[in-house]
């Protein structure tokens with residue numbers, strides 16, 4: 381019987397910006413972006429719920445676009461600018477989206493919250509006054525096991541400058 385030595389994966393160099401800071405790393409080609417952020421960079425605010433693109437809890441911003449980091453490989457963001465929930469507030473104060481979640485009790489356990497915050501932040505950067513339909517569409521891409529969604533929708537409306545109770 382022959383024993384085989386496991387081969388180490390080839391490491392691929394990547395250079396990117398994460399929360400405004402330059403990052404140079406060497407990663408296996410199959411390392412997921414979510415694992416890179418959490419395990420290599422220690423940015424554990426990016427949560428992994430389902431691991432296959434359904435729950436939205438791993439959402440971050442890549443060049444301003446909301447992206448599910450469990451569906452990307454780290455090598456795919458070579459050269460990109462990433463923002464995770466840790467970097468969503470440039471000055472350390474609550475952003476309007478974060479403040480809206482606090483004001484409206486838009487979280488309970490908080491597991492889903494970084495994903496909601498990143499998605500809404502990305503949306504409002506491109507569309508500061510989204511319609512109710514656009515807001516609901518954005519929230520639709522996220523699962524929350526705790527809140528029943530009503531307070532999250534209120535928070536999203538507040539952040540978007542819409543009536544918190546909805547158009548009456």
Ligand code: FES
Nearest residue numbers: 429431433436450
């Ligand atoms: S962990 Fe990425 S979408 Fe659920």
Ligand code: FES
Nearest residue numbers: 488492524525526
């Ligand atoms: S607040 Fe618990 S999963 Fe959303």
